[in-house]
Amino acid sequence: MTHQTAVDMLIHVDRPEAKALLAASLAEVPGVLEPGLASLKPNLLFIRHDPEHFDIRRVPDIARSLGIKARIVEV
Numbered sequence: 001m002t003h004q005t006a007v008d009m010l011i012h013v014d015r016p017e018a019k020a021l022l023a024a025s026l027a028e029v030p031g032v033l034e035p036g037l038a039s040l041k042p043n044l045l046f047i048r049h050d051p052e053h054f055d056i057r058r059v060p061d062i063a064r065s066l067g068i069k070a071r072i073v074e075v
Contacts, residue, residue, distance in 0.1 A: 016042035
């Protein structure tokens with residue numbers, strides 16, 4: 001039996017129009033379970049990931065490779 005841990009994290013994206021691009025890119029990364037969970041704020045993106053397979057601290061670098069600035073929001 002395999003057990004998968006799911007953790008939701010909030011990401012702030014510098015440009016609301018870039019949020020979909022970041023979500024699409026994260027969808028291709030192993031360990032990201034659900035990119036782009038609904039948010040009422042245009043600059044905020046929730047993602048669900050498995051911390052055993054994806055280090056959330058990679059998000060700013062992934063965003064930077066797309067020409068986007070993003071940061072993890074501590075809640």
